[in-house]
Amino acid sequence: MLSVRDIHTYYGDSYVLQGVTLELVPGQVVALLGRNGVGKTTLARSILGLTPPKRGTIVFKDVDITRMPAHKIAQMGIGLVPQGRQVFGSLTVKEHLQVTARGRGRWNFDRVTELFPNLRSRMRSLAGKLSGGEQQMLAAGRALVANPALLVMDEPTEGLAPMMVRELGRGIESLKQVGTSILLIEQQLAFALRYADVVFIMSKGRIVHRCTPAELAADAQTKARYLGI
Amino acid sequence: MAFWLIQALNGISFGMLLFLLAAGLSLIYGLMKVLNLTHGSFYLLGGYIGVAVVRTTGSFVLATLAGAFAIAVVGVVMERFFLRRFHLQELPQALLTFGFLFIFSDLAMVIWGSDPETMPKPALFDHSVQLGGFYYPSYRLFIIAFGLAVAAFLWWLQEGTRVGAMVRASVDNEEVARALGINVSLLFSLVFALGAFLAALGGVMGGPIVGVYPGADFDVLLLGFVVVIIGGLGSLKGALFGGLAVGLLDNFGKVFFPELALFTVFAPMALILAWRPSGLFGHE
Numbered sequence: 078m079l080s081v082r083d084i085h086t087y088y089g090d091s092y093v094l095q096g097v098t099l100e101l102v103p104g105q106v107v108a109l110l111g112r113n114g115v116g117k118t119t120l121a122r123s124i125l126g127l128t129p130p131k132r133g134t135i136v137f138k139d140v141d142i143t144r145m146p147a148h149k150i151a152q153m154g155i156g157l158v159p160q161g162r163q164v165f166g167s168l169t170v171k172e173h174l175q176v177t178a179r180g181r182g183r184w185n186f187d188r189v190t191e192l193f194p195n196l197r198s199r200m201r202s203l204a205g206k207l208s209g210g211e212q213q214m215l216a217a218g219r220a221l222v223a224n225p226a227l228l229v230m231d232e233p234t235e236g237l238a239p240m241m242v243r244e245l246g247r248g249i250e251s252l253k254q255v256g257t258s259i260l261l262i263e264q265q266l267a268f269a270l271r272y273a274d275v276v277f278i279m280s281k282g283r284i285v286h287r288c289t290p291a292e293l294a295a296d297a298q299t300k301a302r303y304l305g306i
Numbered sequence: 307m308a309f310w311l312i313q314a315l316n317g318i319s320f321g322m323l324l325f326l327l328a329a330g331l332s333l334i335y336g337l338m339k340v341l342n343l344t345h346g347s348f349y350l351l352g353g354y355i356g357v358a359v360v361r362t363t364g365s366f367v368l369a370t371l372a373g374a375f376a377i378a379v380v381g382v383v384m385e386r387f388f389l390r391r392f393h394l395q396e397l398p399q400a401l402l403t404f405g406f407l408f409i410f411s412d413l414a415m416v417i418w419g420s421d422p423e424t425m426p427k428p429a430l431f432d433h434s435v436q437l438g439g440f441y442y443p444s445y446r447l448f449i450i451a452f453g454l455a456v457a458a459f460l461w462w463l464q465e466g467t468r469v470g471a472m473v474r475a476s477v478d479n480e481e482v483a484r485a486l487g488i489n490v491s492l493l494f495s496l497v498f499a500l501g502a503f504l505a506a507l508g509g510v511m512g513g514p515i516v517g518v519y520p521g522a523d524f525d526v527l528l529l530g531f532v533v534v535i536i537g538g539l540g541s542l543k544g545a546l547f548g549g550l551a552v553g554l555l556d557n558f559g560k561v562f563f564p565e566l567a568l569f570t571v572f573a574p575m576a577l578i579l580a581w582r583p584s585g586l587f588g589h590e
């Protein structure tokens with residue numbers, strides 16, 4: 078479904094992704110782990126077309142999207158839950174769930190508010206006034222109403238209270254049930270291991286390790302070396 | 307009493323024209339971070355096209371539509387083929403729009419010469435109405451009503467429609483908006499076209515009261531900037547209240563201190579800036 082082939086991405090002169098290759102099959106939840114600053118967000122930005130790679134290709138649903146404008150990539154079915162939530166401060170909760178709505182798939186306004194009931198009572202609030210947890214649900218919800226086939230979630234548990242993390246986990250579970258693929262970028266190992274089918278580990282702009290969650294859980298050496306645990 | 311009322315109405319009606327100009331200036335800056343210096347040309351060229359159309363067809367409505375739509379097309383071309391290449395590069399964009407201001411100014415001189423043109427009032431409003439103890443030109447009252455209607459329409463567009471929500475989302479966070487499938491470049495063109503349309507509308511409708519003359523592009527641009535600085539760049543409310551404030555200041559300034567010209571507009575602007583650097587309704 079998504080195939081990232083040897084991509085090299087730069088911010089100006091700074092060489093960040095130094096040959097990343099990654100494969101994601103439909104319905105899979107792929108966890109992408111790695112320490113701060115190794116290039117996880119940059120990989121998400123490359124996939125979404127926000128910082129296209131200089132070399133290499135990205136193929137989604139058999140179409141080369143490497144240099145496609147970001148909004149077209151999104152319209153092809155990739156959704157983003159950006160790091161740090163980045164909700165639109167001057168839009169209400171309701172507007173968030175309308176403005177990006179697309180397609181007649183499973184996720185509509187009602188389904189999303191069923192999934193995240195916290196949002197329902199805040200429909201008319203401006204997104205900037207929500208708690209961190211509510212903003213995270215909203216960031217997920219606004220991506221879902223576009224009915225993506227692949228959801229890229231960049232550190233969704235960052236700064237969330239445990240209860241909100243559990244609620245987010247329920248959300249990921251229901252996405253899994255309906256076969257939505259997820260690229261889950263995480264620093265919380267336990268959360269990633271609970272939902273992932275495959276784990277990729279990044280270091281210094283490269284994928285350095287690929288394994289199953291069970292393998293990683295048992296591999297103290299890899300955890301110590303690349304995740305500092 | 308009648309004197310004050312008449313002068314206030316004069317100031318408010320001129321302020322509404324400034325609002326038409328400043329609304330686009332402000333919307334464009336809010337979304338694209340472009341200070342569009344060509345906005346003065348949009349006003350002037352709109353006015354000239356309006357005069358030409360009224361002369362050949364005799365219809366004020368047609369003149370308004372022709373001027374506004376023609377300039378909207380000019381705006382789209384400018385945005386698509388020129389400004390777009392310099393997205394978020396402030397200096398190249400400022401130079402580009404400044405260059406266009408001069409090119410259009412010369413072009414207007416070549417086509418329409420250096421004599422001022424007068425735009426006749428539409429027949430429907432070519433009379434005065436009695437307001438209490440005095441008579442007042444109905445055309446100026448029409449401009450006030452029209453300006454308020456445009457303000458209400460723009461407010462609805464921004465706050466009440468899906469496109470408006472898309473624009474606000476893009477203003478808040480352009481990258482995330484694009485990553486969620488919003489075609490931000492299309493919004494750029496639409497907003498630029500709308501801004502150009504409004505400026506040209508101001509040019510045609512202002513024709514009967516301020517005239518269409520060489521240099522009007524620079525004059526209104528200057529006042530337009532004062533409006534958005536007072537009101538706050540990016541804010542529709544700011545464009546409306548700023549427009550009214552500058553319209554009134556300009557008018558009463560000319561009445562009481564004709565020799566001080568623009569001072570009565572710029573001194574209050576400086577004071578407001580010292581007190582609120584981002585304007586009355588600006589953010590940050």
Ligand SMILES: Nc1ncnc2c1ncn2[C@@H]1O[C@H](COP(=O)(O)OP(=O)(O)OP(=O)(O)O)[C@@H](O)[C@H]1O
Pocket residue numbers: 088091093111112113114115116117118119120160
């Ligand atoms: N806009 C930018 N311009 C220049 N350099 C950047 C930019 N964004 C990120 N970088 C650099 O690129 C490298 C990778 O950053 P990236 O944000 O992809 O890391 P990350 O793995 O997502 O980190 P974190 O876990 O902290 O979110 C870092 O060295 C960072 O400083």
Ligand SMILES: [Mg+2]
Pocket residue numbers: 117118119160231
């Ligand atoms: Mg990151």
